[in-house]
Amino acid sequence: MKYFNKKGCIGAVAVAFTVAFSLAITRAYATEGAATDGKEVYKEYCAPCHGEEGKGDGPVAQSIFPKPRDFTTGAYKIRSTPSGSLPTDEDILRTLYYGIPGTSMIPWDVLTQEQREALVPVLKGFSEAFQYRKPEPPVEIGLEIRATAETIALGKKIYEEKECWKCHGEEGKGDGPSASELEDDWGNPILPFDFTKGTNLRGGNSDRDVYLRFTTGMTGTPMPSFAAELSNEQRWYLVHYVRSLMKPALVAKGAE
């Protein structure tokens, strides 16, 4: 672990919790006299972390891990669209509504739908990328395959062949040989997901969510897309194997 020791990690998590907690208090009042002007909503609820100009440099950003997203590059982590594409408005709304588990991005279900919708053009307005490109159509999720011992074994083979283990570790603990030196696009340290710890999958816990993450990649992070590398069947095998790495109790709890 080059960038952080365990203590540092726990410290960062503790700070993140504190931030999330104080935000949770804030949000208890959110719906009262709700402002629907996107810029006002942004300033009040988003700017403390993401910064007034969307650069991910708000006053509390420093004490948060993982770091709040810098919106100026148009790089959105959780998308339904192919690698490199901008997100759809629905993708942005989804993240606003559900938050990003395992990070300080809480679900903003306390804001009204109107308020969340008003935020979308504000967020997009921070990046010139939206002036150059349009989001590509969402990737197709092919016919789902039932998980069996055989599909899990096939998924394990893909996990080995496509070198998922290099970051996520041979047992899925997020401790592969490249794990300790990964950085996001802004040079901040970032950890590969530890599947054995369970259900805080950043983009959601459903099988379809897992399928989407390695199909679309997670822009701004080292997690690439494997869309060109895996067929629909192979992607489901990999979903089944990744699921099998999670502790059964956690899987049940995290299931939809």
Added chain:
Amino acid sequence: MKGLYGIALGMGLTLGVIGSSGTLVKSYGYTEMDVAQGGTITGTVTFEGDMPAPKLLKVDKDLETCGHHEMFSEELIISKDTKGIKNVIVSIEGIEKGKKFIPPSSNPALDQKECTYIPHVLAISAGTTVDILNSDKVLHNVHSYAIKNSPFNEGVSTGGKLPKKFEFPELVPIKCDLHKWMSAFIVIKDNPYFVMTDDNGSFKIDNVPAGTYKLQAWQEKLGKQVQDVTIEAGKEVKVDFQLKPKGK
């Protein structure tokens, strides 16, 4: 990786790509024409200062594939004899009309071999598709850092071929997160007046209509330098650049 976006933004050209309705309109403000009696610019880009020692890369992964020999950084290659700098991109900036784009007969390739990008710097015209290849026995993730173009990050396994089209003029760094020493640049230009310097730092740009232009030399470690250059019909003009380390 810090600062890459800064470079990318800094290199960004002001172009009329956005229509009033907000839809994508590709007009780079460049018009193709037949150039009669074009002029030629020749010159060299040389290094000013003490010769830096070659930078040995820390290769600590997949040694069977990547560790055949010591690997040195290609971020700054200077000829010992002439002090000429290789892989500098010399370009005319903001030229409004001139010679036609001649599209390559096949897509230019960016290969990954023994965990190095070949070539290290690839200069292309906007709208060109690059075939990203993997000649290695290990998987590489091809992570591009772009804003105008798509900032993709895709796994490419042995024998893989990933075609990617670059629509907009931009400077796009390419990295592999699995092999952190790997680094390349794709430079996308909005007009056909760009070349890369050879081993001795020499360059030649031809078929330039008479006029006064901004000639730019860009190098990834040394930054850019711009000079005014006046071309007379049918004549050759010599322009040299001396680049020195930043902050000195």
